[in-house]
Structure formats: C-alpha cells, structure tokens
Amino acid sequence: MKNRIVWSAGLTTGNRAIDLQHAELIELINALARLIETRYTIVEIMSALQQLERYVLFHFNTEENLMANSRISPLHVLRHVDAHQDFSKQIETFKLDQNLHSKLPDIVAYLVEWLSNHIMQTDQELVALCRKNMES
Numbered sequence: 389m390k391n392r393i394v395w396s397a398g399l400t401t402g403n404r405a406i407d408l409q410h411a412e413l414i415e416l417i418n419a420l421a422r423l424i425e426t427r428y429t430i431v432e433i434m435s436a437l438q439q440l441e442r443y444v445l446f447h448f449n450t451e452e453n454l455m456a457n458s459r460i461s462p463l464h465v466l467r468h469v470d471a472h473q474d475f476s477k478q479i480e481t482f483k484l485d486q487n488l489h490s491k492l493p494d495i496v497a498y499l500v501e502w503l504s505n506h507i508m509q510t511d512q513e514l515v516a517l518c519r520k521n522m523e524s
C-alpha cells in the first residue's frame with residue numbers, strides 16, 4: 389500500500405500549467421500522508437481534506453476548460469469529467485465518514501492511488517489529444 393506520491397517521469401504530461409498544479413495536488417496529499425505519523429486530530433484531517441478539495445476543484449476546472457477549448461474526442465471529455473466528479477464526490481464522502489480518524493491511512497492510500505493513476509492515464513491522454521489536435 390503506497391502512502392506517498394513521489395514525482396516520476398510518468399507523471400509529467402508536458403503541459404506546464406497542468407504539471408505545476410499536479411505538483412501542488414501531490415504536495416497536499418503528501419501533507420495529509422505526513423499526518424499519519426503524528427498524533428493527528430479530526431480537525432487537522434478536516435482542514436487538510438478541505439484544502440485538498442478546494443485545490444482539486446480549481447484544478448479540475450483548469451482541465452475542463454482546456455477540454456472545452458479544444459476539439460478533442462467527446463468520449464474522452466465525457467469519461468474525464470465523470471472521473472473528476474466521482475473523485476470530488478469521494479472526497480465529500482470521506483469528510484462525512486464517522487470513522488474518518490481511524491480510516492486516514494486508507495483514505496491516503498486511496499488518494500495516492502487515484503491521483504497517480506488518473507495523471508498517468510487520463511491526464512496524459514488529455515494532453516496527448518490536445519497536442520495531436522494542434523498539429524492537425
């Protein structure tokens with residue numbers, strides 16, 4: 389079970405704005421991960437989750453604007469926006485979880501897994517599609 393995201397080549401999309409935002413997202417998830425090693429409180433988890441959620445919304449907005457402004461496959465857009473919505477809902481569910489405190493390690497593992505996979509697959513595909521579009 390991975391509980392940190394370490395930046396690797398696979399996470400670089402080549403779109404500078406998106407890469408910088410991903411680095412910030414990774415930092416926010418790793419901040420939550422670092423809490424596990426402390427005697428963390430619910431207030432600390434909630435505050436870290438809220439910061440993450442706020443930045444996630446801003447970031448998804450950036451990507452969705454990019455999608456709206458490029459003529460890429462509507463199927464990609466549909467799936468991508470769906471994935472964003474699912475993730476946002478998941479964060480909301482975590483915040484309401486009665487066992488939030490004891491579940492923190494599992495939540496961090498989920499966030500690490502989801503973001504790594506999402507960047508490496510869906511976001512890489514988005515940037516590649518946009519690039520292909522600009523060439524044609």
Ligand SMILES: [Fe+2]
Pocket residue numbers: 451468472506510511
């Ligand atoms: Fe995305």
